[in-house]
Amino acid sequence: MDEPVSHVLDNGVSSGLTLNLHPLAILNISDHVTRDRLTGSKTKITGALLGTQANRQVAVVNTFELALVADVDEATFDQDFLERRKEQFKQVFPTLDVIGWYSVGATPSDEDLRLQEQFSGLVETPIFLQFNTDIPAGAKDLPLTLYESALSEGKDAEAGAKFVKLDYGVETGEAERIAVDGAQRGGMGARDESQVVGSLVTQRNAIRMLYERIEVLSSYVHAVSEGKAKADHNILRQISALLASLPTMDAAVFKAELEDEYADVQIADTFNSLTKQLNALSDYTDRHHVVFPTSSQDDYGPPGARGGKGFDRPEALAGGRRRR
Amino acid sequence: MAGPPQQAEGSGSAQASGSSTARKTFELNNDVQVADPSDSLFAYSRDEERVLEDAAPWKKDPHYFHTVKISAVALIKMVTHARSGGAYEIMGVMYGKVRDGVFWIMDAAALPVQGTETRVNAGNEAFEYMVNFQTANNEVGKDEMLRGWYHSHPGYGCWLSGIDVNTQMTNQSFNDPYLAVVIDPNRTVSAGKVEIGAFRTFPEGYEAPQTSQYQSIPMDKIEDFGVHANSYYPLKVEIYKTRLDEQLLDLLWNKYWVATLSQSLISSNRAYATSQLADLGAKLHSAPLDASAKLKKKDEGVEDDATPLNQATQDSVRINTELQNGMTAQVIKEKLFNGKLDAEGARKAVLGVL
Known part of the structure; x- marks a missing residue:
């Protein structure tokens, strides 16, 4: 697989797609890799990327495994299988299309290039995701690289098709984020964990991440101002732009909305307190009723507990006060 | 509200991250065991499983299955599918293995079934789809058996309705071992934690031990819940992840913590x-x-x-x-x-x- 020529254009111009990966897609590939490792299959790991594309925004939402047909020594995608699977997923997730494919490895190989060419015939400008199973200890980035085919013009066209790297981000839907959190912490059944604590821990962890990143920026700015680090104007401009955007949202409308929201929640809280008091009072009357039972003929409930109805019926009052 | 600055991301990755410490503390507090269960899971062959199927201990003991372990992928697939249905119920199937009183759910797939706000049922097209889907699974080496179905209860909690009980009973008589999973996507999002329940019904005529647990159920469903509450029992739900999942989840958190704040x-x-x-x-x-x-x-x-x-x-x-x-x-x-x-x-x- 180690080819002397790199298939990646280092300074190639990408089409400027904004690319977002969903955790489900990433974990699905992980699952495929693990399954492949443990079942010891001999074929190359390949699969299709399912997602959406709106203008220049691409989201990779899900994936499914693909089959290869071994042709003498050149494996190709099983097109019939791809079509069938595509159709199946279309039925349940009509908004998702096949937008690319994935495989494993550190850098694109000859075979990847060939498969990309074949895939280009099936899907317009496919994205190629390469998963590097060899995750170095202490890695900070996901072991994934995304490519698209370079627009071959002039000299490059002669050199043959090449890959261009694409930047990507990670995006989650709300339910997806919660499910990922759940998977991360394991058990679901534990109901004793305080919801408030759980929610605060999540917030704290996110704020800690934010804080760590701000600290990096701050120490960089300090180092530059002390002449210890080289000033990268691009980074400094970005930091400046970032600061200029604070406060993020100071429109009066937003403030009013937030205050309304706050008041609503506090009203709900008051109602909750009232309900709890009502419940406590009801429990108390119940207990009182056990200690001082009324006669069972009294259909009006215990005197006192029902706003003094017992006074109209002296016999009930007398009966109700009998001590045990 | 706009999210926190994205610019902070790239340059921050050089820093030794405290996220792993935070996560470790969290896992310690929540008693998460990190083992690679998939090693033994894949080693557990279809033949061994068939021996268990022939013995069918669940026929003698209605409480034979006590736990379900769901893979991270299957969980995320089911939850996002449930959420995508909005106010309508959705339905899908689960694939996996059974062993020692435990269901291992390794994968899940959506079914092309349109539910209403209060019910969902699979027709013949769904069965055909199910068969074709599994055939395709086998072609790429996913040979796990159909082990159950899942559906959603948007906003009214995880329990089995009268119809669900019937469906599950039928499945347990013809496709056993079979599991029913219910997910409430609305409560999942509002509580910030996956609301999921796994259930098996008792055979007809079985006198179940009386249990009562707090369940928040809307007014109009209380009767349906009460009548059938004793015809099934819940299984303990656990989530498992492979070592590779684990590593990826760690790295993912470096990217998507932003979502928590935004x-x-x-x-x-x-x-x-x-x-x-x-x-x-x-x-x-x-x-x-x-x-x-x-x-x-x-x-x-x-x-x-x-x-x-x-x-x-x-x-x-x-x-x-x-x-x-x-x-x-x-x-x-x-x-x-x-x-x-x-x-x-x-x-x-x-x-x-x-």
């Missing part, structure tokens, strides 16, 4: 929270009528711990906790990003360097 629970749950309050109102409204009936019962020596008012109060506490959690997050963000920062001064400092 999402607003209150605004995404507004409709659901309102419906919850309306339901609570209805429950409280009907409680006084029941109270007098309850007193009569007490006179007859019948004890009932779960009074309607009691239940409503628990609902109220739950709704309020969720609202407060959402509000706390909002206030934190307000302080973080809208505070009266000395932005001018900080900017001048940066511009001075430039």
Whole structure:
């Protein structure tokens, strides 16, 4: 697989797609890799990327495994299988299309290039995701690289098709984020964990991440101002732009909305307190009723507990006060 | 509300991250075992499983299955599918293995079934789809058996309705071992934690031990819940992940912590929270009528711990906790990003360097 020529254009111009990966897609590939490792299959790991594309925004939402047909020594995608699977997923997730494919490895190989060419015939400008199973200890980035085919013009066209790297981000839907959190912490059944604590821990962890990143920026700015680090104007401009955007949202409308929201929640809280008091009072009357039972003929409930109805019926009052 | 600055990301990755420490603490607190269960799971062959199937210990012991372990992928697939259905119920199937009283759910797949707000049922097309889907699974080496079905209860909790009980009973008589999983996507999002239940029904005529547990169920469903609550039992739900999943989840957190800060629970749950309050109102409204009936019962020596008012109060506490959690997050963000920062001064400092 180690080819002397790199298939990646280092300074190639990408089409400027904004690319977002969903955790489900990433974990699905992980699952495929693990399954492949443990079942010891001999074929190359390949699969299709399912997602959406709106203008220049691409989201990779899900994936499914693909089959290869071994042709003498050149494996190709099983097109019939791809079509069938595509159709199946279309039925349940009509908004998702096949937008690319994935495989494993550190850098694109000859075979990847060939498969990309074949895939280009099936899907317009496919994205190629390469998963590097060899995750170095202490890695900070996901072991994934995304490519698209370079627009071959002039000299490059002669050199043959090449890959261009694409930047990507990670995006989650709300339910997806919660499910990922759940998977991360394991058990679901534990109901004793305080919801408030759980929610605060999540917030704290996110704020800690934010804080760590701000600290990096701050120490960089300090180092530059002390002449210890080289000033990268691009980074400094970005930091400046970032600061200029604070406060993020100071429109009066937003403030009013937030205050309304706050008041609503506090009203709900008051109602909750009232309900709890009502419940406590009801429990108390119940207990009182056990200690001082009324006669069972009294259909009006215990005197006192029902706003003094017992006074109209002296016999009930007398009966109700009998001590045990 | 705009998310926190993206620019902080790239340059921050050089820093030794404290996220793993935070996560470790969290896992320690939550008693998460990190082992690679998939090693032994894949080693457990179809032949070994068939031996168990032939012995069918679940036929003799209705409580044979006690736990379900769901893979991270299967969980995320089911939850996102449930959420995508919106107000409508969705349905799908699960693939996996059975071993030692445990269901291992390794994968899940959606079914092309259109449900309504209160029910979902699979027709013939769905069965055909199911068969074709599994055939395709086998072609790429996924040879796990069909081990159950899942569906969603948007906003009304994880339990089996009368129809669900019938469906599950049929499946247990013809496709056993078979598991029923219910997911509530609305409560998942409002509580910030996956609301999921796994159930198996008892054989007909079996006298189940009486259990009562607090379940928040909307007024119009209470009867359906009460009538069938003793025809099935819940299994313990656990999530497992492979070592590779583990590594990826770690790295993912480095990327998506931003989402925690940029999402607003209150605004995404507004409709659901309102419906919850309306339901609570209805429950409280009907409680006084029941109270007098309850007193009569007490006179007859019948004890009932779960009074309607009691239940409503628990609902109220739950709704309020969720609202407060959402509000706390909002206030934190307000302080973080809208505070009266000395932005001018900080900017001048940066511009001075430039």
